Amino acid sequence: MSSVPPLIVTLGGAMFTFPPGKEVTVGRGEASDVRIPDAGPGAKHVVSRLHLIIRVDPGVGQWVAIDKSRNGIFANRTRVPSAVISDDLVLAVGAPDGPQLHFRTATQVIPVAKYRQPPPQTAAPRPPQPVPPSPPRPIPQQPPRPAHRPPAPPPQRSSGPPPGAATIGRHSTAAIKVEDSLASRIHAYLVPAPTGTQLYDNGSGNGTFVNGHRVEAVTLRPGDVITIGNTDLVFTGGTTVQSRQAVATGGIEVRQVGLAIDGHQLLTNVSFDARPGTLTAVIGPSGAGKSTLIRLLGGVTKPTSGQVTFDGHDVHAHYASLRSRIGMVPQDDVVHRQLTVSQALNYAAELRLPPDTSKDDRRAVVERVLAELELTQHRDKRVDKLSGGQRKRASVALELLTGPSLLILDEPTSGLDPALDRQVMQMLRRLADAGRTVLVVTHSLTYLNMCDQVLLLAPGGKTVYAGPPQAVGSAMGTQDWADIFAWVSANPDAAHAVFLQNNPAANQPPAPPEPAGPLGAPARTSTGRQMLTVARRQLQLIFADRIYTSFLLLLPFILGAMSLIVPGDTGFGVATVGHSPNEPNQLLIVANIAAVFMGIALTIRDLVGERTIFRREQAVGLSAAAYLSAKIVVYSAFTAVQTAIVVAIVVIGKGAPTQGALLLGSATLDFYVSLTVAAIISAILGLLLSSVARSSEQILPMLVVVIMLSIVFSGGMIPVTGRVGLDQASWFLPGRWGFAASASVVDLLKIAPLMSVDDQLWHHELRWWAVDIGVLLLLGAVAGFVVYRRLRLPGGTKAGAPKAAMIAVAVVLAAGFVAGMTYLTRDSGNRPTQPTAPAAPPKAAIPGQRIDLANVLPDGKAVSTVMQSPPMANATIVTAATPRGGTATPPPCASVADAGSSATFAPGFTGMSGMELHNPADPNVWMVAYAVGYPGPQAAERIPAAATWAGCANTAVTFTADGQPPRQLAIGAVTPDKGTLTAVFTEPGRSCQHVLTTKADVVIDVLTCSSGGGTQAAELAKQIADKVS
Incomplete structure (x- = not known):
């Protein structure tokens, strides 16, 4: 036989x-x-x-x-x-x-000896080092339990199956075919060698285990248990046979398990068996440790005494090899409600099954699970449209994708009506009847007769009853569960003593638990593959929630429109006293708060909302790095689009930055990059807050507090520069650095000279802008690292430094950061306000103009000579003593389109004289000239310096003078030269030149237009300047 x-x-x-x-x-x-x-x-x-x-x-x-x-x-x-x-x-x-x-039957016994060792020239591994012979062990009659010892020393690692190797995997060509969804196509292979048969892992996604230890290459000994996915193979010396524990001896065995935490006994000597094909209900009053027990049985918690074995493996000592065999379904649904059932299962299959699983194979697995749980007809329904029982089946379906043989459920019937309660219990009965070991914690006692056995726990985790539900009456003296619960709640020790008296085997002293092995890395696909899958799923989740998607689309338009209510039309041009002097600063505040709000609002509800789902996915192989990276990539793309909308609205409505580019050749692009980086880092901060929040109810208060802090500590609304404590605290907020980067791009210290602070971080220099962006990225990296640390599976990595030591290191690094920034910005501080023009004093205090401005303007003859237009010599000159009104789109270009514009000359001048002269025979030939006096040369020089002409170069402008129809202008080059601005533009039928310059304390503004164009404005401006002494 x-x-x-x-x-x-x-x-x-x-x-x-x-x-x-x-x-x-x-x-x-x-x-x-x-x-x-x-x-x-x-x-x-x-x-x-x-x-x-x-x-x-x-x-x-x-x-x-x-x-x-x-x-x-x-x-x-x-x-x-x-x-x-x-x-x-x-x-x-x-x-x-x-x-x-x-x-x-055919492929289950493979005589390894028939596979001859390949010739030396092949890629076979070199012979391993000799190892001492181990004593022979008899082959047991029942399938053997794994030896509690590490495998033999590893041989030399091979690069792949050599010719003649016995391959193991799920592929049809494998010598030992393993029907397991977690097995790779060619998962591992066997090679005979002088020192014994050698086993090599073939780079499988889920790993190869020998006696519970993950191996890359090992020399086998008789009796070694090889674990491939959920399948055990026993090496007997000359053959490898596929073996699962027989139904009579497999399943889960719990022996005198106890758990004490901080001196509190949560579980006391719990013992029971649950065989394959059985359904076990764990019941008991509140505080009986039911959920604690199933977490321990699932390997999440380690016992302080006793032992838990499953299919002959110690659950805690060999958890790495058993992880995929245990399906845990928590009380909360572990499936995204915005997805359809089919979408949820397909994404889960991509994450959980080996990377070499084809799309057709994944589809077959999903179809099998849908059919087994009777969800095929609901496959295209969104999960949030399912009934409570159907949602629970969908959660179970995720676990069945990897074919676990132990299924543990925590309160699956909680909140369900009696009919749905029965449906769920019937489902569990079918799952057990299919050969699985099923454990369920439940408060519902109505359908316990569907279970094979009941485990009743008293407060303190003490066993009161373990056996068939039909026999509870004889054991407890009554079948009334209300009376039973009342008695065990009031007398837990007495109830436990009765159980021990009737079950002497359970009264044995608990054995010390076997030293727990490493949790090991869960079975997983590559990090990059997982990242792409999670990113695709995240996009699906966002667009599946129509209300959320609408909010994301409308939010940047709403926040961008808020910038349009900022008074003034200077935009990011140089503000002047009496003419919306705070407009540039207010625009920056609105734009940066919009970036911060969009970033945080996008992500702050994310992690806390799917924490249960992530923890379960992580337990079966989802990498925290892939999960977090996917979310950052997706949300960064969304914030980039949202920020682009905000910037477009601000630039179109208020005008582009006018002070020149720092890095990308366009000040507008630099401005967009600054806001986008601030928004992305704020999104990462939102993920950090979401990882800290314990419930969704904490999200709104967190959001409000962070936004208020960002407004206060950005430095634009309330000065914090140079204020000890406030300045240093602001450096830890993205809003502070986002505002600084934007202020550097627009040169806030120049265009808003009323600002009372001189913050070096705002200087219009590439090095300071790089510092601002660099610190933003540093804050994002730190926040991302903290989120990653919080997401990592507890205990899933090697023990790190003690918590106190890590906190100390963080404090030292933070102190170093503060010290470095304090030194770097040591020259920041307050400054006297520098208005572009002095505030207009009361009329009686206005000093008299030292020259007659009207006399410096040319007469008709001089104009006709320069313009080469004789009819203008005798034409009527229209004079003016006030600025000319008019509006333009974009607004900052009004000062380019007309001379003497109110956009150029705000109140504060000491005198003004203007003239306008037209050719009566040709409406395309005309000129406007203004001479405007100021208290001194410095005040006069600030007018060309503050003009927003540079941002209007090569721009189409619609200009509307007061009382006139709109005109379409095409502004060309704008040339600054030693305090003189020159612009040229064209209109239908004429070309124009506009010159703005100064002489002493007089600003000269001349505009000329003619059919042929020319430099007439420059010539007339020179004549006027020659008359100013």
């Missing part, structure tokens, strides 16, 4: 393996090795309690199925009394279309 291979029986999604000496019983009876679930109450039984047996027939030397039922077994829809088992045989039970049993 030793030559007969083990038998693999598959029923639905469950797989059972039996050794040759086992007589396998199949039926609907509780004691059946392969239990086929009942059709349901009131349905006709087509499956007998004992329907067939499967055993090795010594006469033929093969497995044989023998009918023992009334309704028979069917092969190819024909009833047969018996059938010889062969690979891929399918038997229908009870009817031609009844439950189907699938069988496999």
Whole structure:
């Protein structure tokens, strides 16, 4: 019989393996090795309690199925009394279309010796170092438990399967085919060598384990247990056989488990067994440690005493190899409600299954899970449109993708009505009947009769009852659960003592737990692949929420429009006293608060809202780095688009920055980059706040506080520069550096000279702008690192420095940052205000103009000579003593389109004289000239310096003079030269030149237009300047 291979029986999604000496019983009876679930109450039984047996027939030397039922077994829809088992045989039970049993035997015994060692010239590994021989171990009759020792020393690592190697994997060409969704196509391979058979991992996504330890290459010893995904292979020296624990001995075994934290005993000597194909309910009053127990059984918490084994493996010592076999379904739904069921499962399959799983294979796995949980008809429904029971099934479906054999659920019926409660319990019953071990914590006692056993815990985690629900009356003296709960709650020690008296085996002293092994890295695909999958899913989630998407689209338009209510039309030009002197500063404040608000509002609800989902995905392989990186990339793209909308509205409505580019050749682009970086870093800060929040209710207060701090500490509204404490505190907020970078781009200290501070971070120099952007990026990197640390699976990495030491390091680094910035900005401080023009004093205090401004303007003859237009010599001159009104789009270009414009000359001058002269014979020929006096040369020189002409070069402008129809101008070059500004522009039928210059304390402003163009304005301005003494 030793030559007969083990038998693999598959029923639905469950797989059972039996050794040759086992007589396998199949039926609907509780004691059946392969239990086929009942059709349901009131349905006709087509499956007998004992329907067939499967055993090795010594006469033929093969497995044989023998009918023992009334309704028979069917092969190819024909009833047969018996059938010889062969690979891929399918038997229908009870009817031609009844439950189907699938069988496999052929590939389960592989004589490794027949694979000869490859010749030396191949890529085979070099022979390993000799190792001391280990004493022989007898091969047990039952499938062996893994040895609690590390594997033999590793051989030289190979680069891939050499010729003649015995490959292991799920691919059809593998010598040892493993039907496991977590196995790679070629997962590992075996190579015979002089020192023994060598096992090599083939770069698999989920790793290869020997005796619970992850290995890359190892020399095998007889009895070693090789774990591929959820499948165990036992190496017997000359063969490798696929083996799962037999139904009678597999499943989970809990022995005297205890858990104490800070002196509080949470669990006390809990013992029970749960075999494959069984459903176990964990019940008890509040405070009984039910949730604590299932977290311990799932490997999340380590016991302080006792031991938990699953399929012969110590759950905590070998957790790395068991992680994928355990499916944990928390009380909260672990599926995104905005997605459809199919979308949620497909994204989960991409994240959980090996990277070499094809799209068709993933689809097949998803379809199988949908069918098993009866969700196929709901596949295209959004999860938030499902009933409570259907949502719970969707959460379970995510776990079934990787084929776990242990399924643990925490309060799956919480909040459900009785009908949905029954549906969920029926689902769990079917999952158990398919061969899984199912544990469920529940407060609902109505459908406990569906369970195979009940574990009742008293407060303090003390076992009160463990057995079938039908026998609780004889054990507890009553079947009234209300009385039972009342008694165990009031007398937990007495109830536990009664249990120990009736169960002496549970009263043994608890064994110390085996030293816990490393958690190990969960099975996962590559970080880049995970990042792309999470990014695609994040985009799907955003666009699936229509209200949220609408909010994201409208928000930048609303915030951008707020800049238009800032009074004034100077924009980012040089402000003047009495003419919206604070407009540039106010625009910067609005734009930067918009960037900060958009970034934080975009992400602050994200992590806290899907924390439960992420923790479960992380436990089965999702990398925290991939998860966080995907979110930062997606949200950065959104903030970049939102910021572009805000900048476009500000530039179109108020005008572009006028003081020249720092880096990108365009001041507008520099301004956009500054705001975008500030918004992205604010989004990362939002993720940090979301990771800190304990619930969604804390989000709004956090958002309000951060926005208020950003307004106050940005430095634009309330000066913080040079104020000890406030200045240093502001350096830790992105709003401070975003405002500084934007202020540097627009040269706030020049265009808003009324600012009372001289902050070096605002200087219009590339080095200071680089400092601002660099610190922003540093803050983003620090915030991202903190988020990553908070997201990492607790205990999933090597122990780091103590918490106190890490805090000390953080404090030292923060102090160093503050010290460095204090030194760097040591020259910052207050400054006297520098208005572009002095405030207009009362009339009586205005000093008299020292020259007659009207006399410096040319007469008609001089104009006609320069303009080469004789009719202008006798034309009527229109004089003026006040600025000319008019508006332009863009607004800052009004001063370019007209001479004597109110946009150029705000109140504060000491005198003004202007003239306008037209050619009566040609309306395209005319001139305007103004001479404007100021208290001194410095005040006069500030007028050309403050003009916003540079930003209007090569711009189409619509200009409307007071009382006149709009005119379309095409402004060309704008040339500054030693305090003189010269601009040229064209209109239909004429070309114009505009010159703005100074002489002593007089500002000269001349505009000339003619059909042929020319430099007449410059010539007339020179004549006027020559008359100013």
